[in-house]
Amino acid sequence: MDLTHLNKEGRAKMVDVTLKSDTFRKAVARGTVVMEPSTLERILTGGMKKGDVLSVAQVAGIMAAKKTSELIPMCHPLLITHADISFSHDVSKSELYIEATIALTGKTGIEMEALTSVSVAALTVYDMCKAIDKGIVIKDIMLISKSGGKSGEYKRREK
Numbered sequence: 001m002d003l004t005h006l007n008k009e010g011r012a013k014m015v016d017v018t019l020k021s022d023t024f025r026k027a028v029a030r031g032t033v034v035m036e037p038s039t040l041e042r043i044l045t046g047g048m049k050k051g052d053v054l055s056v057a058q059v060a061g062i063m064a065a066k067k068t069s070e071l072i073p074m075c076h077p078l079l080i081t082h083a084d085i086s087f088s089h090d091v092s093k094s095e096l097y098i099e100a101t102i103a104l105t106g107k108t109g110i111e112m113e114a115l116t117s118v119s120v121a122a123l124t125v126y127d128m129c130k131a132i133d134k135g136i137v138i139k140d141i142m143l144i145s146k147s148g149g150k151s152g153e154y155k156r157r158e159k
Helices: 037-045 053-066 111-129
Strands: 023-034 082-090 095-106 137-147
Touching: 023 111, 037 095, 037 111, 053 082, 053 095, 053 111, 082 111, 095 111, 111 137
Parallel strands: none
Antiparallel strands: 023 095, 023 137, 082 095
C-alpha cells in the first residue's frame, strides 16, 4: 500500500480528494477515563466546583470534532452534519467511558474527528477534576466503527 500523505519528493502533503464522490460517512470512537472513586462520584452527582463536568466535556468534544483539521495537519476541513457524545460508567472500576459518533456526507472519512472528539472530551474531564485528582488516567482511545467511502465498513472486534 502506498502512503498517500507523501508527495513525489517524500514530503508531507494533503491527500487530493477533489475527484472523489460524496458518500455518507459515520465514525464512532471510544475512550476511558480512570479516576479515584470519589472523583467519579462527584462527577455523577454534580459535586464538582467547576460545574457539570459531563455537559462541559460534551460541548468540548463536539467543538473538537469541528476543529480537527486545525489540530491534525493533513486532515481536510469537513462539514460535519452530526456530532454526539455519550457517557457511561462503571463504578466498580471507577471508570468513565466516552463515546463519540460523528457523521457527514462528504469526500473523505471522519475517523480523526471522532477520535479527536473523544480525546478532547477526556482532557476536559481531566481539566475539570484535576484540583481533586491529578492521578486521572486517559486510556484506550480507539476507533470502534466507521462506514462509508472506498474502504467501506470497519467494526472493531471485541477481544
